Amino acid sequence: MLNFNFHNPVKILFGEGKVTELPQNIPADAKILMTYGGGSIKKNGVYEQVKKALANYNVLEFGGIEPNPRYETAMKAVEIVKNENIDFLLAVGGGSVVDATKFIAAAAPYKGGEPWEFIAQAIPVQSAVPLGVVLTLPATGTEMNKNAVITREATQEKMAFYSPHVMPQFSVLDPSFTYSLPKRQVANGVVDAFVHVLEQYMTYPVNSPVQDRFSEGIMLTLIEEGRKAISLETPDYNNRANITWAATMALNGIIASGVKECWATHKIGHELTAFHGLDHALTLAIVLPGFMNMVKERRTEKMVQFAERVWNITEGDDMSKIDLLIEKTDSFFREMGMLTLLSEHGIGLETIDKIVERFKSRGDERLPLLEDVTLNEIGDILKQRI
């Protein structure tokens, strides 16, 4: 096992009705900016429940945060936080709303120049406005981690930043708040969480049986519950609860502790969203099978373990197990409604060239998370997926 530090002080309030505990978790004198997305929370009752719980607070609102949240939009909220002396941010929404709110929290007190620089130049964040979360879409795990991904419209760039200062003080996870989601978004969440696990698992063995079995347990649950979610006519509480908890556990640091990670599939996928606006999970479903095929000769051991323990593939030699593994994983994504080939989205060689050029232009300092994947291989991975 590798050495590690693990520290995750996010408080989780899990279950139906937990939104009523907001007042026990936000200072009584806080001036709150409540952030949200396109307004679906006003149609499904979540908005009213949050406002009711916050009846005794001074609450301002900032709506309109888009999927793949934009830097330009978030910067408008930064101005409000500064001008109105906001001292608590409450994100009510999915991963995009939470990530934008994390950026707002870090950008408001930022003492440098333009806040984009702490993302693009990976400058450590020194402080942030405290924030809480009411989650409406299980997927990214952002409700219990220090990560955020922001898209800059002007330059078509989608990039991540990380800071312990933007970890939520608490996150309310009420599975019933996900009932109004279209099936496509539930499926997106399942695929996103599944690939999160793989970026921490399908790497190189370091003798970490607890972490490996936790990862396998999350993936087995996502397969079972993802299929159930797609097949059910009406939402089921336990189904949504299990997807929610699996997605949170997939990216809160537990399964990453002491193992080797590689976030290549995410980094390549981000570029497909940046250039073509594809859903984040869909980009992962497109890239991953190509990625698996590229690394199968060097990551054989973990891939065979993945095949055996998650997909119950026990026949044949290692390479035939892995080929079947790739097929089954791709099929699962298609069952979840993903069109997993670039050509199915009208994307071809031109985009691939642009993506490879972009990675090259950023230089080596952006590559450490790609681990064993070379720049030339990025093009080869994508060409397999046309």
Next chain:
Amino acid sequence: MLNFNFHNPVKILFGEGKVTELPQNIPADAKILMTYGGGSIKKNGVYEQVKKALANYNVLEFGGIEPNPRYETAMKAVEIVKNENIDFLLAVGGGSVVDATKFIAAAAPYKGGEPWEFIAQAIPVQSAVPLGVVLTLPATGTEMNKNAVITREATQEKMAFYSPHVMPQFSVLDPSFTYSLPKRQVANGVVDAFVHVLEQYMTYPVNSPVQDRFSEGIMLTLIEEGRKAISLETPDYNNRANITWAATMALNGIIASGVKECWATHKIGHELTAFHGLDHALTLAIVLPGFMNMVKERRTEKMVQFAERVWNITEGDDMSKIDLLIEKTDSFFREMGMLTLLSEHGIGLETIDKIVERFKSRGDERLPLLEDVTLNEIGDILKQRI
């Protein structure tokens, strides 16, 4: 899944050499009381490494904390904390040293009468001196939770208390610090952690596949690594690392989130230690098979799942699976060196009567954690184990 709150802010510093990070985690001006046990840390080099890391601090010491730490001993340290204005406690040892230190941390600022009352009367702790941990024996999980168990010599009572205020600020888990442990103590840790998992798992189904698979993953690891630890001539780093991480994950709240717990085996076991001084893990190994036999008609579903997924028992009907499950679990404890019958320790009906009387005399308010186990059944469970 049941509703739950989860909040575990303990920082884990895991791996060889992590003790050198102590100064980044203790305030520079802290006056530290370092607590430890019978002095084994002075023989195996841990004491020197801790003292070296704390070279720039004002450090007082309190040694001599015994296994099943005594209230009477801990109260002497409480006096030192008060008289010397100690503002940080550093526990260097196993579960007993850590638990005693948690009690010292809570008792020093306690404003009520005799501190025993917040244990015996379950009065919520209001504050505690901050504490950190350098762990030398993986077993109890106390390094990453809010629990402590204290024994009062005068009345032969062993009781637990719980407070978020006594969660360690950090815990250093260096697997190499366990190398000098006798095999008996490693085996104790494996059995203790294994039964911790079962008290959170072998209850009633609530549709919690992530938590169930995490529990099964920890148990599978403890079986594999426990057997390896017993068979190895010299300690192996990864073996000790995996036992350590499994034991920590077994009782840090993760696998308890959203499921039904029942701590009956622990509560009954504590009485065997209180009356006869048996090792904690040994008492669990004695009680558990009898307990399993008692509840098998009502906890059938989770017990069959345990049989199938952990012990790979797939043949026969439910009750024959469970009977084999009990046999295999008992055999595993015996493999770990436990003599799992009361008669093997010269204990008979007289002690059983005293234990049942004690539970009865405490009245109903001490029973909530026993869930579905009645007072009369406690006697029956123990009689099976003579």
